[in-house]
Amino acid sequence: MKTQWRDHDWQLLHGAPCSPALHMALDEAITDEVAAGRRAPTLRVWEWAASAVVIGRFQSLRNEVDPDGAQRHAIEVVRRVTGGGAMFIEPGNTITYSLSAPASLVEGMSFEQSYAFMDAWVLDALRTLGIEAWYQPLNDIASRSGKIAGAAQMRRGKAVLHHVTMAYDIDATKMLEVLRIGREKLSDKATQSAVKRVDPLRSQTGLPREAVIARMVETFRAQHGLHEDQLRADELARAQDLLQDKFATREWTALVP
Amino acid sequence: MHRHGEYKMPGGKLTVVDLQIVDGRLVDVVVSGDFFLEPDDALAAIHAAVEGQPAELDESRLAQLIEHATPAHTRMYGVDAQAIARALRRAIDAGRPA
Numbered sequence: 001m002k003t004q005w006r007d008h009d010w011q012l013l014h015g016a017p018c019s020p021a022l023h024m025a026l027d028e029a030i031t032d033e034v035a036a037g038r039r040a041p042t043l044r045v046w047e048w049a050a051s052a053v054v055i056g057r058f059q060s061l062r063n064e065v066d067p068d069g070a071q072r073h074a075i076e077v078v079r080r081v082t083g084g085g086a087m088f089i090e091p092g093n094t095i096t097y098s099l100s101a102p103a104s105l106v107e108g109m110s111f112e113q114s115y116a117f118m119d120a121w122v123l124d125a126l127r128t129l130g131i132e133a134w135y136q137p138l139n140d141i142a143s144r145s146g147k148i149a150g151a152a153q154m155r156r157g158k159a160v161l162h163h164v165t166m167a168y169d170i171d172a173t174k175m176l177e178v179l180r181i182g183r184e185k186l187s188d189k190a191t192q193s194a195v196k197r198v199d200p201l202r203s204q205t206g207l208p209r210e211a212v213i214a215r216m217v218e219t220f221r222a223q224h225g226l227h228e229d230q231l232r233a234d235e236l237a238r239a240q241d242l243l244q245d246k247f248a249t250r251e252w253t254a255l256v257p
Numbered sequence: 258m259h260r261h262g263e264y265k266m267p268g269g270k271l272t273v274v275d276l277q278i279v280d281g282r283l284v285d286v287v288v289s290g291d292f293f294l295e296p297d298d299a300l301a302a303i304h305a306a307v308e309g310q311p312a313e314l315d316e317s318r319l320a321q322l323i324e325h326a327t328p329a330h331t332r333m334y335g336v337d338a339q340a341i342a343r344a345l346r347r348a349i350d351a352g353r354p355a
Contacts, residue, residue, distance in 0.1 A: 057297055060289035063273055083293035083334070085270075111293065111334040138270065138335050139293075155295060256289045256300070 003104040011229035012217065014045040017091065020052035020078045025242035027161055028081055029235055031100040035159035041105070042229070043220055045213060046096035048089055051075045053178055054165075056084040056152065060256050069177035079253050080163075082152035084139060087165045088175040095201070095213055098163040106160055112137050115151055118162040122149075125219035129205045129212065141166070146199030167200040168209045262348030270335030274348040278312045288344070292336035299331045303341065312349050316342045 018026065023046055033039035053075055055064050064086045065077050075088075089096070099118055106114035116135040123141070126133045126148075136142040141149040141164070149166035201212055220226055246252050262274045270292040277284045286308050294300055306326030307319060314322075319342035327338070 056291050058289055058294060058300055059291060060273060060275065060287060063275070063289060081297075083270075083291065083297075085291035111332070137268070152293070154293070154297075256287060 001104060002107045003102060005105070005224040008041040008102065008105070008224075010220070010224050010226045011040045011042045012045070012221075012226050013042055013229055013231055014217075015047070015231060017047040017049035019049050019243075020054065020076045020089070021243050021247040022239060023048070023096075024054075024078050024080050024247040025239040026231075026235075027098050027100070027163060028156075028242055028246075029239040030098070030231075031156050031159050031161040032238075033235060034100040034102065035157040037158075039100075039235070040229075041101045042099070043217075043226065044098045044100070045217070046098070048091040048094070048096070051091065052089040053077045053086055054089060055079050055086045057081055057154075058083050058256060059086060061254050062257060064180055066178055066180055073174060073178060075178055077253060078247060079255060080152070081156075082154045082161065082163065084150060084152035086179055087150065088170075088179055089165070090171065090174075092209060093167070093169045093171070093200075095166040095168050095209060095216070096164065097216070098161060101160050101162070103155055103158050103160045111153070114160070115139055115153060115162070118153065118160075119149075119151060119164060121220050121223050122164070122166075122216060124223070125216045128219065129207065129215060131201070131204050143199065143204065145204065148199065148201060148204075167198045168212065169200045169202045170198055172198075260348045260351070262344050262346070262351055264340055264344040264347055266336060266340040269337075269340060272336055272340050272344040274341075274344040276345070276348050278349065281312050283307055283310050283312055283345075283349070286345075288341055290336065290344075293332075293334035294336070295332045296328075296330075299327050299333075302326045302328070307345060316346045319345050 030042055053065055070077055123133050131143055133141050133143045133148055139151045140147050149164050151164040153162045260276055265271045270290055272290040274288055276286040286304055288303055303323050306322045320338040323338040323341050
């Protein structure tokens with residue numbers, strides 16, 4: 001049966017900074033807990049302990065990442081469980097969040113509909129900060145001056161994982177040293193340079209990152225309800241197992257070589 | 258020789274193919290990209306479907322092989338069998354050394 005946002009008792013997780021690989025593992029562990037009915041639907045706000053390149057589930061490691069650039073800048077390369085494109089992350093430069101929800105929330109929706117549905121509250125939050133943003137299919141949040149965020153979604157059993165990385169600020173020079181940007185991809189975009197494709201929130205809001213996050217959380221709470229929560233010890237233990245057995249392994253990161 | 262092809266479906270995502278041609282057949286085929294595919298092991302099924310196939314297969318035949326190899330409940334977003342087939346053909350035809 002299709003459910004609505006308010007049918008669920010939403011929980012907020014916003015803990016201490018984690019390593020990139022642990023974030024990947026937490027997404028899987030938490031979403032599986034929601035699928036099993038052991039955890040209420042959860043909004044998790046990420047804090048990054050290290051710089052990272054996060055590649056999509058189906059991306060080729062060598063086609064996306066410049067290994068010398070990544071090493072030179074001490075950047076951890078991880079693969080996430082969802083599809084989509086590579087992201088360059090520096091702590092403090094991105095706002096990342098995950099929604100782990102029962103699949104009933106997006107039941108009957110197309111991919112396109114469910115992406116826009118899961119992030120409608122974010123567009124509202126941005127509007128209160130003076131940013132007119134919209135959903136640009138397939139999986140981007142955009143404004144007139146450029147892309148703001150990219151989303152990725154997957155169904156896992158009875159749950160759906162939807163996570164989003166928003167550009168708060170960006171070191172475009174460093175990004176281009178670390179990511180190989182495909183020529184084919186750029187040819188399709190209205191803008192010519194990879195740098196111009198992303199317009200970060202800092203320049204658009206003039207607000208500290210924490211203030212943007214606070215407004216987003218406030219907006220979610222007002223629209224859907226939200227309670228402060230903590231990660232349980234067994235959930236963290238499960239995520240650490242996943243980190244060790246999967247997300248921190250070369251086999252997983254190079255799964256698509 | 259290593260060959261590389263890319264195709265971006267209009268309004269979709271990028272599909273990339275890396276492969277080799279040995280004795281006229283496709284070998285070490287890797288399909289990748291920033292598309293979405295559920296379940297995720299559908300990618301392995303796609304690889305298995307085209308590995309070892311003759312390099313002269315045309316786009317529509319490759320697309321058929323991919324269609325048949327993916328389970329009925331497979332959901333693709335930003336990519337389809339035709340787009341993967343086109344990237345495969347581009348890799349076979351253009352084949353730039355890696």
